[in-house]
Amino acid sequence: MYTIGIDIGGTKIKFGMFDGVSKLVKEDQISTPKEAIVEKLIAAIKEMIQDQEIHGIGVASAGIVDFQNGVVRSCPNLDALANIPIQDMLEDAFHVPVVISNDANCATMAEGTAGVAKTVSSYICITLGTGIGGGIVHNNELVHGNSGYGGEVGHMILVPNGIICGCGRKGCWEAYASGKALERMISEAPELASKNYQPKDVFQNYTFDTSCKCVVDQYLEYLSIGLINLQYLFDPEMIVIGGGVIDSSKYWWSELEGKMAAASVPIVLQQAHLKNNASMIGASLLVKQDK
Incomplete structure (x- = not known):
């Protein structure tokens, strides 16, 4: 089974399928929509994974992230994302656990685990x-x-x-x-x-x-x-x-x-x-x- 990693930025959304700690199997990206961001992201992910089985989704988002409740509280460069129940929507769509955190914190974790800061x-x-x-x-x-x-x-x-x-x-x-x-x-x-x-x-x-x-x-x-x-x-x-x-x-x-x-x-x-x-x-x- 694979893990899905998503990076939501102000201009584009990158997402990929991972096997193991950081082995990227497949990736794709879309331009960040001005509206219905999560709905369009869900459709794009479904197209990428097809019938592959996944066991969880991690989301990195710009802005101030409420880690406990799975919501972006504010995002100056992406207002349409604020207070949208991203975690709940993804869990309902894929029926797997979803975790969300700030994008820079995610990048920091990655560099300490598999990058230059390890x-x-x-x-x-x-x-x-x-x-x-x-x-x-x-x-x-x-x-x-x-x-x-x-x-x-x-x-x-x-x-x-x-x-x-x-x-x-x-x-x-x-x-x-x-x-x-x-x-x-x-x-x-x-x-x-x-x-x-x-x-x-x-x-x-x-x-x-x-x-x-x-x-x-x-x-x-x-x-x-x-x-x-x-x-x-x-x-x-x-x-x-x-x-x-x-x-x-x-x-x-x-x-x-x-x-x-x-x-x-x-x-x-x-x-x-x-x-x-x-x-x-x-x-x-x-x-x-x-x-």
């Missing part, structure tokens, strides 16, 4: 996508916090009274160093906006185009400040960076490391080994932990 006991995992997610592990224990908000590093204030974040507050790190923030920076640069540049175009032309270099340097500055703050605050053995933005890291990783070197404390910075599949893999591991 050799350390204290680390922070940052996911750079539409927003910024985070998971904090101390002495091999995931930090959930008193109300389940532990690890929501994207909403620490970086610039007082700054740009409005999707959460409604001003100046969050997510508003300056997420994929969505990078898109905003590009749109505010006339010479790039006129070319209809996307983030991947700006990264690819980083070393050749002064306009691209200006935007990327500013983005990396905001990113590095947040990472250095986390190092000073938690002193982890390692900071792991994953998420969709990391796919372009070959163009800017060395520059980020250079900015991180400005800190007066040692920082071990690593790219997520599981890349953009980390949350989906971590979601599948939820089922095993819940058994």
Whole structure:
């Protein structure tokens, strides 16, 4: 029997069938619907598994997740998902146990089980996508916090009274160093906006185009400040960076490391080994932990 791992993001939903700890047998994805999200997801999963037998489903979702009740309480980048009974709907559709958790926490678990952080006991995992997610592990224990908000590093204030974040507050790190923030920076640069540049175009032309270099340097500055703050605050053995933005890291990783070197404390910075599949893999591991 297989386990289903689902990663619900702001722009796409990835899901896969897993055999064992992290052996991916089959995977697929759909664009995140604007409405009837769970219903369309159920149909897509049924098409993928056909008549294969599954024993559980794990869901990684962006936003603030009520782990106990299987509900996403708030999701600034995906309002249509808030307070939908995802767990109940999936259990009714597939008649197997369903567990749901925050996507960054799932990615963090995956990197500690089968990824780059499996050799350390204290680390922070940052996911750079539409927003910024985070998971904090101390002495091999995931930090959930008193109300389940532990690890929501994207909403620490970086610039007082700054740009409005999707959460409604001003100046969050997510508003300056997420994929969505990078898109905003590009749109505010006339010479790039006129070319209809996307983030991947700006990264690819980083070393050749002064306009691209200006935007990327500013983005990396905001990113590095947040990472250095986390190092000073938690002193982890390692900071792991994953998420969709990391796919372009070959163009800017060395520059980020250079900015991180400005800190007066040692920082071990690593790219997520599981890349953009980390949350989906971590979601599948939820089922095993819940058994």
